Amino acid sequence: MKPRPGDSVFFLCLAVGLAAASARGDQPSDPTAAIFTPSDLPKLARGVAFANAGERTVRVWSPSNQSWTLTREGDVVTLRAASSPGDSTPRWQDLGKLAVAAHGTLKIQIAEPPKADAKADNKEASAPPAAPALLVLDSDPEHDPRRLLDFARGRVDSTEPAADRRREQARTNREGNDFHAPATAAAWRDRSAHVRDQMRVALGLWPAPPKTPLNPQVYDVLERDGYTIEKVVLETLPGFTLSGNLYRPSKKPVSGKAPAILCPHGHWEVGRVQEDVQARCIRWAKLGAVVFMYDMVGYNDSKPFTHAFLNDRLRRWGLSLFGLQTWNSIRALDWLSTLPDVDPARIGCTGESGGGTQTFILTALDDRIKVSAPVVMVSDWFQGGCVCENAAGLRHHTDNIEFAALCAPRPMILVGASGDWTAKTMSLAFPAIRGVYSLVGSVDRIEAQVFDFPHNYNQTSRNAVYAFMGRWLLGIEDSASTREGDQTPEKPEAILTFEAKHPAPADRKTPEQLEAALIKTLGDQLEALSPAHDATNWQAAKRFLKTSLSVRVGLETPSPEALAQREVRRVDREGFRIVHSQIGRRANGEAIPVVRLIPTHSNGRLTVIADDQGKSALATPAGEVSELARALLARGQSVVGFDPLFVGESIDPAKPITHRPVVDHFHTYNPSVAADQMQDLATVVSWAGSQPDVREVSLAARGLAGFQALIARPLLGGLARTAVDLNGAEDTDGSGDLPAEIDLPGLFQFGGLRTAAALSAPAPLWIVRPGPKFAKAWPEAAYDLADAKAQFRIATEAPPADRLARWIDEGN
Incomplete structure (x- = not known):
């Protein structure tokens, strides 16, 4: 039918x-x-x-x-x-x-x-x-299928899923993270270092591309009243150009060196040639600063590239338009700080809206920015609506207010508008950031103002920034003297860089060509870190790679005090007891269904079995215990199975949706399915180790759950031995999409399975049935360097259950 x-x-x-x-x-x-x-x-x-x-x-x-x-x-x-x-x-x-x-x-x-x-x-x-x-x-x-329920289900009176709020919850780009300054300056130093690492990894700047020659072209000087304008083209990546205009004061500074200001623009339809953007550059030059105003990617002179650079493949490599645009800002700063008439110790940055995002991001990442003025962007709720302001993992557990606070103790002014998302700057964003400035003893260096306008960087807002930056960057104490007078903007064609005499380079890379080039470069950088290639530098490489992996996976190991536990049901079988519970991190609204099989005579050891099918993998359809679990029980080990998010009792059969609600820029604010499930694994391992009758915890994982377990292994504390059956799963960069369970943003950025296996050394690890392209040379070399060669095994065939149980229990 x-x-x-x-x-x-x-x-x-x-x-x-x-x-x-x-x-x-x-x-x-x-x-x-x-x-x-x-x-x-x-x-x-x-x-x-x-x-x-x-x-x-x-x-x-x-x-x-x-x-x-x-x-x-x-x-x-x-x-x-x-x-x-x-x-x-x-x-x-x-x-x-x-x-x-x-x-x-x-x-x-x-x-x-x-x-x-x-x-x-x-x-x-x-x-x-x-x-x-x-x-x-x-x-x-x-x-009798009823016996199967003893293992697969905690509740047998209902098919309703575990009450885990994550199924219905997704943070959006219209939510902040309720940032407040920590209690001490030391706590802020630790937190700020972590957030900067997270930003660099999420933006694809960990590792950053090599700083290749900028090959600057500066031409067509326009002489104006009190200032000059020049056209500038920089090659920020091989075959990828950044265009802008350099404004200089006509009068040379007495010291021979002038302060400088970077001016990224917002999402104006006409980009940097917008009159409001030109106006601030003109005024700064008249006040004595060298100013570089440059294009966002895909605007004006880079319009053929388009304002889009993101797809699933780029996401898996940790690359994005936001990262590309931030790299342009870093390279613009490199060039500006080396100009002979610029004082590299006095460089500021200011931009509005999307340019405000670039301002506080660049300021957070690069301490060469000494004074910062992000305008109409730092908000307690709206975080940015464009792909150039969002990157996978960037705002997990953080937000723009905390990013802006990373400017401390350097001077910064926030300018908001009553008609946009910065309306509550004075009551929310400003006090939170001022709390950080107070911690570091520089509360006099932070200011904020909100003006009664819609979203803008108009003359009123500019005058506020002129006064603040004039004082901190140019040494001008008389704020009235910094106010903007009449300005005459240029026609767009007068300041665009590419025209008949100076055409765009014929070999400029397309997005597809740049994608291929960046991925090849990153792949080469990772290969250079291999312990098989460079044993001398492996210790430093390990720290570098583990930071990237930690940010991309994002899991935490909860303390016993942070865990909630509720017993659901228990069943006695011959030789062992079955206990169902729901556990989770107390503050996160999690409800992870777990089942523990406890032998009559326990030896104090426990093995967590992670499987794509969750708890039901501990049973046969006849309702008997599975072979591996039976072999472990026979040795006196307890066995734990669990249903990670969207598996088994953690999925709603009435609405079997296997992902959180879909929202704009989801991955910027929320973990992927794979990351959620790896966190559940970490929570279960921590819970298992906290049981009073358990003295040792091991892990056996299979299939896609095995893939996740191997990726998470370097971050999982308290494990004795880990056996991972990959069943041929791979993380090679093929043309097809990876399954959702292993489609982790940034997976290739830290090197995937080979890196995770190498970073697991010296902990005992047995990898079974890896894919044919698995780079076993990485973990083999890492375990050798850790003087733990005997602790690493790799097998092309699955061992019998009793053989695997013996290794888990005895290590041989």
């Missing part, structure tokens, strides 16, 4: 059969018997691979008021739910048998009934239909 017209269909990916069975060393004797939860729904491309011919019984565990039926059309099996009498108490339903051929495949799909309103919102229409909380394929119809 084919799906009915109007039905929308979602494939339930069941990756089983011989390949998956060998990946899961704990599968029952019939390798095609398997358990699945709604978290399998996004894996649409695969099907069920059957090793042996025969019949498979299909069962679902779902609310009583859902009546499920099964139909088949060729290789497609459709499950369809209909409302039926009864309450929401869950029950098992037997949907019948499927006849399968040896080495055959089937696709199993969930059909959604047609919506009553054909004009329903597209987002609603794309949501997946309700799914069974559990689905079982089993070759033995005599198995």
